[in-house]
Amino acid sequence: MTGHRSWTAERAARLTNPDTAQRAAEARAALEREEQGYWHTLTQLRRARQLTQAQLAKALGVSQAQVSRVENQTDLYLSTLRGYVQAMGGELELRAVFPDGKAASITIAELSSPEGAAPRASGSVPERTC
Numbered sequence: 189m190t191g192h193r194s195w196t197a198e199r200a201a202r203l204t205n206p207d208t209a210q211r212a213a214e215a216r217a218a219l220e221r222e223e224q225g226y227w228h229t230l231t232q233l234r235r236a237r238q239l240t241q242a243q244l245a246k247a248l249g250v251s252q253a254q255v256s257r258v259e260n261q262t263d264l265y266l267s268t269l270r271g272y273v274q275a276m277g278g279e280l281e282l283r284a285v286f287p288d289g290k291a292a293s294i295t296i297a298e299l300s301s302p303e304g305a306a307p308r309a310s311g312s313v314p315e316r317t318c
Contacts, residue, residue, distance in 0.1 A: 258272060
C-alpha cells in the first residue's frame with residue numbers, strides 16, 4: 189500500500205515528541221493530585237484502612253450509627269476527629285501553613301497540654317514557634 193504509515197512508527201513518533209512527554213507528565217501529576225483527593229473524607233480514610241463502620245464503632249465504643257453521623261458531619265470537634273483517627277491506628281496532627289511557605293505541625297495532644305507545648309517544625313520551618 190502506498191502512502192500507508194505503520195501504527196508502530198506513528199506511535200513511536202508521538203512518544204518521542206517533547207510536547208507529548210510534557211502532556212503525559214502533566215496528566216500523571218493531575219491524576220496523582222486527584223488520587224490524593226480521594227483520601228480527604230473520613231469515610232474514604234476508613235475505607236482505605238479497610239474498616240467497616242461497625243468495626244470502627246466497636247473500637248470507639250459507640251454505635252455504628254454514631255460513626256455514620258461523624259462521617260457525615262461538616263463540623264467536628266478536634267477531640268472527636270482525634271478519637272476517630274486513633275481508633276484506626278493513626279495519630280491526628282494539625283498543620284498551619286503560612287503564605288511565606290513556612291509551616292508548623294501541631295499534634296492534638298499538644299493543644300490540650302497545660303504548658304501549651306511548642307509546635308514541631310515541619311519542612312523549612314525553623315525550630316522556634318511562630
